[in-house]
Amino acid sequence: MTDHDAAGGGAARFVGQSIKRVEDPRLVTGHGRYVDDIVLPGMLHAAFLRSDYARARIAMVDISRATAMAGVHAVFTAAELNHHVDSLAASVNPRDAPKTPAHVLAAGDVRFVGDPIALVLADSRYLAEDALELIDIEYEPLTPVIDFESAADSVDLVHPELGSNLGSSVSSVDSNLSAVFAAAETVITETFHQHRQCNMPMETRGIVAHWEPFAGRLDVWASTQSPHELTATAARILGLGQHQVRVHMGDVGGAFGQKIFVGREEMALLLAARDVARPVKWIEDRRENLIAANSARVDRVKVSMAVNGDGVILGAQIDHLTDSGAYPNGGKPASGSNMVSMFPGPYRMSNLGWTTATVYTNTLGRGAYRGPWQMETVARELMMDRVAAEIGVDPLEFRRRNIISEDELPYTTATGRVYENITPSETLEQAVSMLDYEQFRIQQSDARSVGRLLGVGISACIEPTSAGRGALGSEGATVRVERDGNVNVFIGTGSHGQSLETTIAQVVADQLGISMDSISFHQGHGTPYGFGTGGSRSAVIAGGAARAAAIGVREKILSIAAELLEAASADLGIEDGFVSVAGTPSRRVSLAVVANTAYSDPEALPDGIEGGLEHAARFQAPPVTYSNATHVCTCEVDPATGLVTILRYIVSEDCGVMVNPMVVEGQIAGGVVQGIGGALYEEARYDLDGNPLTTTLMDYLIPTAAEVPLIEYGHIVTPSNTPGGHKGVGEGGAIAAPPCVLNAVNDALACMNVNLTHLAATPDAIVTALAAALA
Amino acid sequence: MTDPIEVAMVVNGAEHVAAVEARKTLADFLREDCLTTGVHLGCEQGACGACTVILDGQAVRSCLLFAVQASGSAVTTAEGLAGADGSLNVVQEAFRECHGLQCGFCTPGLVVTVTAYLADHPDPGRDEIRSALSGNLCRCTGYQGIIAAVEQAAVIAALQGGIS
Numbered sequence: 004m005t006d007h008d009a010a011g012g013g014a015a016r017f018v019g020q021s022i023k024r025v026e027d028p029r030l031v032t033g034h035g036r037y038v039d040d041i042v043l044p045g046m047l048h049a050a051f052l053r054s055d056y057a058r059a060r061i062a063m064v065d066i067s068r069a070t071a072m073a074g075v076h077a078v079f080t081a082a083e084l085n086h087h088v089d090s091l092a093a094s095v096n097p098r099d100a101p102k103t104p105a106h107v108l109a110a111g112d113v114r115f116v117g118d119p120i121a122l123v124l125a126d127s128r129y130l131a132e133d134a135l136e137l138i139d140i141e142y143e144p145l146t147p148v149i150d151f152e153s154a155a156d157s158v159d160l161v162h163p164e165l166g167s168n169l170g171s172s173v174s175s176v177d178s179n180l181s182a183v184f185a186a187a188e189t190v191i192t193e194t195f196h197q198h199r200q201c202n203m204p205m206e207t208r209g210i211v212a213h214w215e216p217f218a219g220r221l222d223v224w225a226s227t228q229s230p231h232e233l234t235a236t237a238a239r240i241l242g243l244g245q246h247q248v249r250v251h252m253g254d255v256g257g258a259f260g261q262k263i264f265v266g267r268e269e270m271a272l273l274l275a276a277r278d279v280a281r282p283v284k285w286i287e288d289r290r291e292n293l294i295a296a297n298s299a300r301v302d303r304v305k306v307s308m309a310v311n312g313d314g315v316i317l318g319a320q321i322d323h324l325t326d327s328g329a330y331p332n333g334g335k336p337a338s339g340s341n342m343v344s345m346f347p348g349p350y351r352m353s354n355l356g357w358t359t360a361t362v363y364t365n366t367l368g369r370g371a372y373r374g375p376w377q378m379e380t381v382a383r384e385l386m387m388d389r390v391a392a393e394i395g396v397d398p399l400e401f402r403r404r405n406i407i408s409e410d411e412l413p414y415t416t417a418t419g420r421v422y423e424n425i426t427p428s429e430t431l432e433q434a435v436s437m438l439d440y441e442q443f444r445i446q447q448s449d450a451r452s453v454g455r456l457l458g459v460g461i462s463a464c465i466e467p468t469s470a471g472r473g474a475l476g477s478e479g480a481t482v483r484v485e486r487d488g489n490v491n492v493f494i495g496t497g498s499h500g501q502s503l504e505t506t507i508a509q510v511v512a513d514q515l516g517i518s519m520d521s522i523s524f525h526q527g528h529g530t531p532y533g534f535g536t537g538g539s540r541s542a543v544i545a546g547g548a549a550r551a552a553a554i555g556v557r558e559k560i561l562s563i564a565a566e567l568l569e570a571a572s573a574d575l576g577i578e579d580g581f582v583s584v585a586g587t588p589s590r591r592v593s594l595a596v597v598a599n600t601a602y603s604d605p606e607a608l609p610d611g612i613e614g615g616l617e618h619a620a621r622f623q624a625p626p627v628t629y630s631n632a633t634h635v636c637t638c639e640v641d642p643a644t645g646l647v648t649i650l651r652y653i654v655s656e657d658c659g660v661m662v663n664p665m666v667v668e669g670q671i672a673g674g675v676v677q678g679i680g681g682a683l684y685e686e687a688r689y690d691l692d693g694n695p696l697t698t699t700l701m702d703y704l705i706p707t708a709a710e711v712p713l714i715e716y717g718h719i720v721t722p723s724n725t726p727g728g729h730k731g732v733g734e735g736g737a738i739a740a741p742p743c744v745l746n747a748v749n750d751a752l753a754c755m756n757v758n759l760t761h762l763a764a765t766p767d768a769i770v771t772a773l774a775a776a777l778a
Numbered sequence: 779m780t781d782p783i784e785v786a787m788v789v790n791g792a793e794h795v796a797a798v799e800a801r802k803t804l805a806d807f808l809r810e811d812c813l814t815t816g817v818h819l820g821c822e823q824g825a826c827g828a829c830t831v832i833l834d835g836q837a838v839r840s841c842l843l844f845a846v847q848a849s850g851s852a853v854t855t856a857e858g859l860a861g862a863d864g865s866l867n868v869v870q871e872a873f874r875e876c877h878g879l880q881c882g883f884c885t886p887g888l889v890v891t892v893t894a895y896l897a898d899h900p901d902p903g904r905d906e907i908r909s910a911l912s913g914n915l916c917r918c919t920g921y922q923g924i925i926a927a928v929e930q931a932a933v934i935a936a937l938q939g940g941i942s
Contacts, residue, residue, distance in 0.1 A: 023874055030882030031870040031889055033816015033856030040815040129801065205820045205828060205883040205917050256818070256883025257917050289821040500881030500918045665877045669919060673880065676920030700825035700915065708911035708921040 013514035013557065014578070018727070021665035024505045025519065026254075035254040038209040041224045043282035046211070047076050049272055050131035051285075052121040052138050053295060054113035057147035057365040057693025058159070061111055061120070061140065069123060069137040074130040077279055078138070079122040081110035084274045087240055091334030093264045094235035095474045095534065100335045101171055103363075104164045107270050113142070114161055114329040115365050116695055117295035122271050124283055147365035147693040151301060151326035154362040161329055161363035170327045170336025172360035175343075180356040183318040187309035191393050195382045196761040197302040197741070199326070199687040200680075202372045203705055204499075206256020207287035208296055210269050212237075212276035219243075221276070223250045225269070228262045228497040229535025230527040236265040237273050252527030255499030259677070259737075260371030261297055262499065263537045264333040268295070293703055294695045297370025298687050301326035302342075304382040309354075314396050316405045318354030318417075319386075321346055323378065325361045325369070332370035337361040341376035341467065344418040348383050349427030349463045349631060350405040355417040365693050371537065373674060374466075374738035384462040384742035385760065388749060392758075398461055398746070399431075399440055406431055406463065422465065422629055424730075426657045426719045430633040431463055433717040434655035438635050451754060456640045457650070458751025462743035463633040468731025469543035471624035478540075479531025480548035482511060482556045483617035486602050488580060488595030490515060492552075493525045495533020496545045501670070501733065503541055506662040507549045510727065514553035515560070516577025517594060531619065539731025540624070542662055546727055547622030555618030560597050563616075566609045567592050567600065628723045630730035632656035634675070634743040636712070640751040642773055645766030647683055647748055649710075655717035656735060660728035664718070667732055672714050674736020680706045681737075682744035686763050785849040789814060790858030798845050805829045807845035808855060816856040816886040820915065827914030830887035831855050837894035856886030859893055868941060869893045869931045878927035880918035888914045892928050896941045902932060 029035050066078040090105050109120045121138055125131035148154045148161050154168045161168055184190050211224040221243060227233050230250040238245045255262065268285060276283045287296065303324045309317040323343060327336040339359025347355060361369075374380075391401035407414050408428040415421050440459065447457040470476065481493040492511055496503050504524040512519045533545065557577065564582035565572035574585050583591035600607050601616040608614065637650040654671050661667045684704040688696040697703040722728030741762060748764045749757070756776045759768065782797035789812045796811045808817045808831065817840055820828035824842040831840045832854040840853075859867040866874065869892045879885040888911070895902070895910045902910065907928045908921075916924060935941040 021877075024877070026882065027874040027879065028864065028866065030879055030885050031856070031866060031873050032860040032864075033814065033886040035816075035882050037815075037818070037883065039809075039819070129799070203917055205826065205881065205915065206818070207820075254882060257881040259917070286819075289823060289826075502880065669877045669880055669923060672920035672922040673918045674920075677917070699823050700821050701823065705915060705917060706921075707913075707915065708908045708925060711921050714920065714922055 013516060015513055017509035017512050017519060018662050019660065020663065022505060022509055022519065022663055024502050025508060026502065026504050030254065037206055037254050037256055038211060038224050038226045039286045041211045043211065043213060046282040046284055047124040047126065047279065048128040048131050049283055049285035050123050050128060050135055051119040051268060052135045054109060054116055054118040054120060056113055056142050056144050057116050057149065058145040059113050059142040060145060061109065061113060062143050063141040064120065065139040066121060068139065069134040072134050072137055074126040075134045076124045077275065078134070079271065079275050080120065081106065081108040084108055084271055085110055087274055088270060091267065093333040094232055096333060096335055103330055103334050104162050107267050107274065115367055116693055117291065117367065119268055119271065122275055124275060124279060149364055149366060149689055149691060149693045151362050151364050152303060152324065154364050161365055168363045170361040170363055174358040175356050180318055180320055180354050183354045184309045187317050188312040189394055190307055190309045191390050192305065192307040193386060193389050193760060194303065194305040195385050197300050197378055197381055198762050199298045200300045200372065200685050201293055201298050201687050201703060202259040202261040202370070203703065204257030204259060204261060207289060207292040208262060208266060208269070209286040210272050211282060211284045212273050213282040214277045214280050216280050219247055221248045223248065224253060225250065226255050226262055228258045228499055228537050230497055231495055231532050232263065232535060233265055240270055241273060241277055249528040252497060255497065258499045259373045260375060260537060263371055263535065266296070266332065267330060289700060290698045293687065293698050294367060297332050298328065298367045299369055299372030299375065300681065301369065302378040304378055306382055306386045308386055308390050310390060310394060314394055314401055314404050316350060316352050319346070319352055320356040321382065323357070323359040326366065327361045327363055328366045328368035329363060330368040332368060336363065337369045342379045344420060345376060345379040345465065345467060346383055347416045347418060348380060349407055349465050351407055353417055366689055373677060374734035377738040380462065380464040380738045381742045385745060388746045392753070399435055402431060402461060402463065424721050424723050425465060425629050425631045426721050427463055427465065427631050429719050430631060430655040430657055433719060434633040434635040434653050437653045437655065437715060437717055438637070438651060443637055456642055456751040457637065458640065458747040458749065459635065459637045460743045460745065460747030460750060461633065461635050462739040462746060464631065464735060464739040466539060466630045466632070466731065466735040466738060467627045468539035468630055469624050469628040470538055470540065471626045475534045475538065477621050477623045478533035478544045478548040479619065479621040480545065480552040481531060481617060481619040482549065482552040484556060484594065484598045486599050488593060488598045490517065490522045491525060492522060492549060493530040494545055494549060495530050495535065496526055496541055497535035498526065499536060501536055501541055502663065502666045503536065503545065506542065506666060507545065509662055510546050510549050511553045514550060514557050517580050521580065531621070539733040542729040543628050543725050543731055544622055544624045546662065546729055547624065547725055548620055550726055551620035551622050552618050555620055556616060559612065559616060559618065560594065562609050562612050563597050563601055564592050566607065567597065625724060628725060628730050630656065630658040630732055630735060632735045632739055634739045636743050636747050638747040638751060640748060640769060642755065645769035647764060649679065649712040649744065651715065652712040653715045653717065654736065655719065656732065657719040657721050658732035659721060659723045659730035662729060668716050670732050671716065671736045674734060675714055675740045676706050676711050677737045678740020679711065679744055682741040682762060683764055783846050785845045787848055787850065788852040790854060800844065800846055802845050803841055804843040804845050804848045805840035808840055808853065814855040814857050818883055818886055820884065827891060828884050828887040830890045830914065832890055832894050837891050856889050859889060867893065868935045868938065869896065872927040872931035872934065876923045876927040876930055878919060878923035884914060884916045888916065888924060892931065893941060896932055896935055900932065900936055900940065904929065
């Protein structure tokens with residue numbers, strides 16, 4: 004193991020090992036506790052009436068029949084709830100960020116199919132849904148804005164209050180680009196489109212809320228990535244202090260960005276809970292999740308790239324447009340800042356000009372989805388292959404000529420990002436060597452001679468992880484040794500599949516010299532503020548906080564033990580729950596005795612050491628911790644059916660010191676397969692009137708076990724500058740996979756004069772493109 | 779609303795009797811009346827497989843059946859696969875060993891599906907495994923650990939003389 008693991012004093016017994024997960028015994032036996040498993044006495048069940056129109060005036064809504072129905076407790080519309088809320092903005096939004104109109108429920112008009120109009124609370128979900136059918140509503144349909152590429156010019160407005168469909172528009176102020184382009188040997192321009200996708204966590208959104216007016220307390224159970232964001236938002240919209248809100252964090256069935264911020268339905272439920280002062284539960288159904296939770300990835304990027312006669316990139320201009328839908332998550336339109344600033348990726352690209360804009364449309368709002376800015380890698384990596392083909396250089400060779408090598412670090416990009424401790428060139432070489440790229444080219448040529456279409460794709464990315472800014476930049480942790488020597492860890496994360504219960508325990512167990520089963524892990528109410536789990540931040544930031552807190556406790560343990568053992572604390576170590584003197588293992592005292600002394604025997608404590616045995620620490624992350632990866636895959640395309648079969652899929656990544664390699668590979672695999680889904684199968688579609696066409700999992704096709712390739716992993720370990728040497732790794736798989744797959748498909752189809760620039764490469768898209776190329 | 783109908787079934791070895799609405803799904807009955815909340819609802823459309831249970835020896839989607847249709851039957855859920863002492867069955871243990879789960883929401887349906895599958899197909903090839911799993915969606919793992927877990931479970935179950 005590296006020095007990073009041992010730094011701080013603890014031995015690296017767990018960090019770096021593929022420890023089996025602490026979470027699993029309850030989850031594999033059906034004993035996890037997800038939000039829908041919460042049942043409280045007197046609990047009411049919610050259902051939402053949602054718009055059937057993409058854009059319409061609500062001429063009339065009458066809830067009287069629904070309100071009168073037996074078993075119905077209350078029905079709410081905008082008139083009852085909206086005046087409580089002046090903003091849908093997330094608590095971490097910049098103050099000057101543009102805001103969407105603050106309609107918790109649709110007020111006067113509806114702005115996408117699925118827009119929530121009314122909330123019913125009834126004795127059961129069955130009855131609540133019955134009551135929805137008794138709400139009388141009349142619409143006056145209006146022309147919807149569906150096409151995001153023309154939305155900015157439309158006279159029809161998604162949000163009339165805003166006066167424009169343009170959500171935001173930013174461009175680079177100065178660039179040397181025109182001179183660079185004028186002098187370049189070759190300038191190539193191409194436009195790439197990415198289609199609408201959905202996060203599709205297996206567990207939909209859900210929330211249980213209980214306001215107890217005489218206690219002045221709101222208890223909330225939710226499927227969330229960020230219990231503290233939920234606390235802040237609940238307090239704000241209900242006019243409570245944050246000390247009055249207790250968000251309880253149970254198991255969460257995936258999110259991928261969907262559950263960071265508090266949605267309109269969740270706000271409505273919180274407001275209704277206060278009104279009825281009884282426990283209320285809302286569990287989203289799958290149709291709602293697919294039409295109303297969030298979508299992502301709707302992007303268009305025009306790229307112009309200048310290269311010299313040696314195939315060296317001189318600069319690029321990118322023009323990016325994205326679709327924010329009607330109500331983007333977090334109450335503000337999408338930001339393209341990461342998209343444009345990460346565009347250079349792992350390549351030397353000394354000049355970059357850019358524009359990025361986003362528009363509102365009468366469609367499902369955009370939300371964060373695993374690498375929300377990943378269009379930079381999609382467009383760049385597709386462009387790398389496009390340019391390579393244009394100048395007659397193999398795409399691997401073109402990348403080799405431009406990729407940043409380790410001896411150039413630290414490297415400052417054209418957008419001012421400073422890369423350190425990354426290995427773009429090494430991961431590229433490892434990945435192509437794992438494939439045996441040259442051998443594949445021979446195999447491909449042989450296959451072509453018998454009419455089979457094989458292709459290889461490469462995609463390299465730099466993943467900006469663990470952003471160290473503002474409220475996202477730090478996490479707190481408290482490590483408390485109880486009187487019997489067992490340990491509670493309190494942390495502000497929102498683990499929803501990332502295995503933090505295991506990995507944080509690994510970090511703490513190493514520092515305290517105890518076994519992992521001596522540790523209990525706590526999130527939610529009572530933990531120090533933290534932004535939660537998202538943005539590939541938990542290993543670095545939460546891990547850093549847990550580590551710092553554990554080191555603080557360790558120091559105190561050693562001080563007390565030194566007194567008890569009459570030794571110098573510098574001579575002591577902790578192992579297997581005992582503090583012992585180096586070289587004299589028989590001189591030892593158990594952690595239980597140390598802890599009991601700390602709580603019960605103040606006279607035995609060293610001077611200046613207060614009673615109790617806990618330490619709270621906060622870790623402030625550096626501005627960005629970069630990890631990097633290269634993906635390589637091969638595929639075969641059936642020209643008759645358009646079916647793509649992925650033959651091999653290789654990921655070489657460098658996420659620094661791995662807390663748990665099994666968990667790291669799980670994160671990579673999950674991201675890659677989501678990316679494969681986005682490249683080949685998944686598309687959330689609307690018709691021209693804004694009706695969603697993919698409202699079930701028979702229409703919205705995520706990959707199944709039958710389609711996925713075996714993923715092969717290569718690891719390069721370059722420690723980051725953070726105390727554990729870790730880097731984030733949660734999003735990279737989903738960032739790099741889509742262009743890797745599309746490049747392989749295009750490589751296979753190049754001999755047929757087909758080059759796809761629109762995702763997804765569905766069988767239909769491939770067959771259509773082949774037919775067009777032959778025509 | 780129709781009058782409640784009495785439903786009786788054996789769930790994980792215990793008899794459950796309740797009067798329920800005819801429209802109540804088996805999944806909701808198992809979750810609400812039998813407290814086997816390991817039966818997860820991922821779509822309520824029969825597409826995701828998270829609610830899979832073993833009904834009289836067959837893996838079925840409990841969201842696509844009404845409780846009244848299952849009256850008189852024996853049902854096993856993920857809870858019923860584990861030993862009373864907390865010991866995991868061979869499939870559950872393999873899922874843990876091979877990191878076949880992350881968020882765990884699809885997992886009960888998967889371990890039930892795989893347990894039923896291996897009982898009928900003790901020596902499956904990898905492509906057969908992929909096909910057998912294709913009705914159970916997972917959004918976290920990319921299926922890598924799941925496929926490995928099924929292969930491992932098949933080997934260990936064979937060594938133990940069959941799956942239980």
